[in-house]
Amino acid sequence: MQVSITVNGQPRTDEVEPRLLLAHYLREVRGLTATNIGCDTTSCGACTVVVDGLTVKSCTVLAVQTDGGQVTTLEGLAGPDGELHPVQRAFREEHGLQCGFCTPGMVMAAIGVLADNPDPSDREVREGLEGNLCRCTGYHNIVRAVQAAAKAGPAAGQVPQAQEVQA
Amino acid sequence: MSILGTRVVRTEDPLFLTRGATYTDDLTDERLTGALHATFVRSTVAHGRLLSVDASAALEAPGVVAVVTAQDVADLAPIPPPFPFINPAMTRPWLASDRVRFVGDPVAVVLTEERYQGEDAAEMVAVDIDPLPAVVGTAAAASDEVLLFPEAGTNVMASFGDPAPADFFDGCEVVVTQAMVNQRVAPVPLEGRAAAAAWSEDGRVTVWCTNQGAQQARGQFGDWLEMDPDLIHLITPDVGGGFGAKIGADPEYAFVAWLAKHVGRPVRWAESRSENLIGMLHGRGQDQVVTVGGRRDGTIEAYSIVFDQDCGSYPRIGAVLPTLTMLMAPGVYGFPKVHAQARALATTTTSIGAYRGAGRPEATAALERAVDLFAAEIGTDPADVRRKNLLPAFSEPHTTPTGATYDTGDYTVALDKALEAAGYAELRAEQARRRERGDVRQLGIGMSVYVEITGADNGAGTGEAASLEVHPDGTATVLTGTSPHGQGHATAWAMIASDQLGIPIEKISVVHGDTDRVPQGGGTMGSRSLQQGGAAVHQAAGELVDLARQRAAEKLEVAPEDLVVDLGLAGLAVRGTPGTGITFAELAADEQLLVQTRFTAAAPTFPFGAHVVVVEVDVESGKAEVTRLIAVDDAGTILNPLLAEGQRHGGYAQGVAQALLEEVLYDEDGNPTTSTLADYPFVSATELPSFELVEMATPTPMNALGAKGIGEAGTIGATPAVQNAVIDAVAHLGVRHIDMPTTPMRVFRAVQQARGGS
Ligand code: FES
Ligand code: FES
Numbered sequence: 001m002q003v004s005i006t007v008n009g010q011p012r013t014d015e016v017e018p019r020l021l022l023a024h025y026l027r028e029v030r031g032l033t034a035t036n037i038g039c040d041t042t043s044c045g046a047c048t049v050v051v052d053g054l055t056v057k058s059c060t061v062l063a064v065q066t067d068g069g070q071v072t073t074l075e076g077l078a079g080p081d082g083e084l085h086p087v088q089r090a091f092r093e094e095h096g097l098q099c100g101f102c103t104p105g106m107v108m109a110a111i112g113v114l115a116d117n118p119d120p121s122d123r124e125v126r127e128g129l130e131g132n133l134c135r136c137t138g139y140h141n142i143v144r145a146v147q148a149a150a151k152a153g154p155a156a157g158q159v160p161q162a163q164e165v166q167a
Numbered sequence: 168m169s170i171l172g173t174r175v176v177r178t179e180d181p182l183f184l185t186r187g188a189t190y191t192d193d194l195t196d197e198r199l200t201g202a203l204h205a206t207f208v209r210s211t212v213a214h215g216r217l218l219s220v221d222a223s224a225a226l227e228a229p230g231v232v233a234v235v236t237a238q239d240v241a242d243l244a245p246i247p248p249p250f251p252f253i254n255p256a257m258t259r260p261w262l263a264s265d266r267v268r269f270v271g272d273p274v275a276v277v278l279t280e281e282r283y284q285g286e287d288a289a290e291m292v293a294v295d296i297d298p299l300p301a302v303v304g305t306a307a308a309a310s311d312e313v314l315l316f317p318e319a320g321t322n323v324m325a326s327f328g329d330p331a332p333a334d335f336f337d338g339c340e341v342v343v344t345q346a347m348v349n350q351r352v353a354p355v356p357l358e359g360r361a362a363a364a365a366w367s368e369d370g371r372v373t374v375w376c377t378n379q380g381a382q383q384a385r386g387q388f389g390d391w392l393e394m395d396p397d398l399i400h401l402i403t404p405d406v407g408g409g410f411g412a413k414i415g416a417d418p419e420y421a422f423v424a425w426l427a428k429h430v431g432r433p434v435r436w437a438e439s440r441s442e443n444l445i446g447m448l449h450g451r452g453q454d455q456v457v458t459v460g461g462r463r464d465g466t467i468e469a470y471s472i473v474f475d476q477d478c479g480s481y482p483r484i485g486a487v488l489p490t491l492t493m494l495m496a497p498g499v500y501g502f503p504k505v506h507a508q509a510r511a512l513a514t515t516t517t518s519i520g521a522y523r524g525a526g527r528p529e530a531t532a533a534l535e536r537a538v539d540l541f542a543a544e545i546g547t548d549p550a551d552v553r554r555k556n557l558l559p560a561f562s563e564p565h566t567t568p569t570g571a572t573y574d575t576g577d578y579t580v581a582l583d584k585a586l587e588a589a590g591y592a593e594l595r596a597e598q599a600r601r602r603e604r605g606d607v608r609q610l611g612i613g614m615s616v617y618v619e620i621t622g623a624d625n626g627a628g629t630g631e632a633a634s635l636e637v638h639p640d641g642t643a644t645v646l647t648g649t650s651p652h653g654q655g656h657a658t659a660w661a662m663i664a665s666d667q668l669g670i671p672i673e674k675i676s677v678v679h680g681d682t683d684r685v686p687q688g689g690g691t692m693g694s695r696s697l698q699q700g701g702a703a704v705h706q707a708a709g710e711l712v713d714l715a716r717q718r719a720a721e722k723l724e725v726a727p728e729d730l731v732v733d734l735g736l737a738g739l740a741v742r743g744t745p746g747t748g749i750t751f752a753e754l755a756a757d758e759q760l761l762v763q764t765r766f767t768a769a770a771p772t773f774p775f776g777a778h779v780v781v782v783e784v785d786v787e788s789g790k791a792e793v794t795r796l797i798a799v800d801d802a803g804t805i806l807n808p809l810l811a812e813g814q815r816h817g818g819y820a821q822g823v824a825q826a827l828l829e830e831v832l833y834d835e836d837g838n839p840t841t842s843t844l845a846d847y848p849f850v851s852a853t854e855l856p857s858f859e860l861v862e863m864a865t866p867t868p869m870n871a872l873g874a875k876g877i878g879e880a881g882t883i884g885a886t887p888a889v890q891n892a893v894i895d896a897v898a899h900l901g902v903r904h905i906d907m908p909t910t911p912m913r914v915f916r917a918v919q920q921a922r923g924g925s
Pocket of ligand 2: 137357
């Protein structure tokens with residue numbers, strides 16, 4: 001089947017199997033490997049991306065379901081001059097990552113948490129990230145990072161506006 | 168000011184946070200172009216005779232290039248046990264030929280052009296197994312009624328120690344004994360196992376795999392595949408967590424290399440999470456009986472631990488874990504008599520390996536539970552019993568009854584600091600009030616004091632190699648035999664080199680996990696990296712300065728001793744006349760500026776600490792919630808507090824998880840029932856509090872940095888503190904002990920039983 005999906009502002013049309021998961025589409029068709037796959041039961045959140053403004057687990061969505069949609073992955077967050085998104089910056093400053101495997105999904109999920117609640121408490125961050133597992137950090141610094149990012153204001157809860165690039 | 172000891176954010180993070188790290192399954196190396204995907208067909212039966220494997224249907228499936236079964240690997244000798252003291256009949260076949268020994272035992276491999284095709288085709292391989300009774304749990308194994316390896320004549324892989332003398336507890340006023348379980352848990356690094364292999368024309372193979380030590384894995388590949396290790400180029404790219412389970416090569420990794428040769432094309436493999444939970448190494452898995460005897464005044468005179476280690480089907484590191492548990496049995500205490508004895512047993516489950524702490528958390532959990540049981544028996548505050556029995560502070564080495572020689576320690580101060588930070592007296596008062604009122608939510612206060620061994624000899628000695636080169640453009644490269652999987656070596660080793668050379672950390676790159684570039688190394692395990700790998704980098708930097716001084720002295724025509732390091736210059740200056748010198752980069756432009764060195768530690772080190780945990784337990788539902796975790800972890804001198812804290816946090820989470828909820832389960836037929844992350848109760852952010860860290864630093868004389876290890880402190884200290892806290896919350900109802908994990912059901916049952924007086 002043909003799908004046209006805009007990823008990080010780049011539209012493209014590809015021929016894919018109907019059963020291809022969005023996570024595999026991103027990794028193998030689009031070559032964007034930041035989005036990781038950590039489970040086969042929609043449990044870990046490592047594959048979290050933003051689709052049309054909503055955070056979703058990309059292992060649970062078919063590429064064809066995203067046809068015509070806008071997807072943002074970790075690779076699409078930093079500004080053109082390499083300027084980090086407030087959540088990326090906070091993860092670095094608060095040491096919110098170790099091995100980095102959960103990180104792309106965790107960063108995307110954190111943006112979703114802040115979109116819903118720009119000033120979350122410790123508890124609210126924890127509840128917001130319940131679907132994202134991390135084995136390294138004990139979540140302590142991730143929670144601190146999300147709260148630190150909140151200080152940057154509304155930008156912390158937004159992904160960059162996808163540019164309309166003419167195909 | 169020195170950069171050492173400061174909170175430096177990681178140099179690896181900008182890439183990790185913008186493009187993502189490059190894990191094995193992310194590789195786009197051109198040598199892997201056209202790689203086939205390997206999908207293992209695994210036994211769905213725990214134990215049985217393998218009657219037939221029929222691949223004919225699978226071979227017709229789309230994209231299938233080959234299906235490999237035991238017949239194809241008949242020439243390859245099975246994998247022998249990894250230690251000489253293990254029953255030599257317990258070998259591991261590459262693919263099951265006559266018998267399967269656990270659910271997950273590889274039976275065949277399907278090679279396909281595309282990933283999804285592999286899963287389809289694997290389903291089509293018909294495997295016929297005549298079931299035999301499963302052997303689940305150490306009691307079933309020890310009975311030897313059903314043998315995994317009939318040729319061995321027993322399920323005992325190895326035995327350690329002798330029974331205690333009959334009079335061991337004679338003269339004790341109080342003797343308490345308790346059977347306890349240190350349950351099997353899954354390490355679950357978020358990146359599962361993955362490998363890729365490609366052969367080149369010259370007969371060399373490049374293998375990429377997710378592993379904690381490239382050099383050790385290469386050695387195993389060489390042994391298993393009967394290859395000259397020089398023909399193996401092993402690379403560990405970014406690694407998504409290990410926690411001990413990625414120590415050493417898994418047979419699947421070596422098999423991927425063999426498969427690539429067999430089909431004449433590159434091959435890659437990445438397991439699914441369910442495959443990971445049934446097939447990767449598990450951790451812990453000890454059934455312990457502890458006995459503690461002493462006087463009513465709180466003095467403990469004798470302590471014994473006798474335990475069975477579940478090793479799973481094929482011997483891996485699990486078979487050697489009992490020795491570490493036995494070595495660390497006396498812990499922080501000065502008990503006059505300590506006894507330890509163990510057996511390592513084969514069961515029809517996946518093998519047990521190292522998991523964060525590897526043998527030490529098991530020792531500490533048993534001991535700290537035993538001390539609490541003793542305190543409860545004599546009706547004394549557990550903090551007082553601990554104080555009475557802790558070894559006094561020492562700065563000269565102390566040798567224990569089980570033969571460990573602790574370097575430096577002050578356990579009483581650690582305990583007092585933790586209790587003070589917790590507000591212990593007020594916590595006990597609040598507990599008393601809630602008990603008085605009969606609240607539904609009762610308070611539990613648990614503690615542990617621990618000492619552990621880090622940087623023990625892992626087969627590569629107690630040392631590490633390092634090399635350091637400054638380049639003419641002012642950058643530098645560190646080569647290290649340690650191999651990070653989240654610990655931040657790129658930052659830490661750059662800090663150590665920068666501190667002595669003045670080259671900024673951003674200009675120092677750290678190379679690891681590539682056996683062509685770093686042929687010797689011990690990997691990252693057992694919390695050895697900083698105290699050995701970091702110390703080696705420190706030594707290399709010192710040697711580089713010496714070398715540079717000789718060269719600069721000639722060039723500048725001054726005496727070498729008149730040259731001093733000028734950090735601002737990143738070079739050497741003539742003493743008393745700053746600015747008149749030469750940079751390391753300039754020297755490197757004349758002639759390669761490179762040193763290669765090896766640091767050897769005299770002995771391992773023994774970090775220690777104390778944890779206090781507060782839980783609230785709903786006595787009607789049995790649900791326990793950790794509300795506070797206060798920790799003192801003394802790992803000697805801290806290089807980068809940010810990284811050290813991160814290591815501590817991660818360990819606490821895993822400790823809380825083991826104490827409260829995590830457990831790998833098999834049913835009586837040996838079927839895993841926790842084989843996905845939907846079933847395995849992996850800890851999430853909602854079950855944890857933010858942690859309260861208390862600082863204490865007692866340097867070690869074992870290396871110039873004064874550093875001990877920190878990677879495993881969290882699981883060692885937190886696990887028993889949480890378990891003790893949960894039991895403490897319901898102790899006034901008559902509960903004496905609850906095994907881990909202290910799930911709501913277990914706590915509820917214990918309370919019901921105590922109330923029923925049974
Ligand atoms: S990979 Fe999508 S939730 Fe785990
Ligand atoms: S940083 Fe390793 S899993 Fe989160």
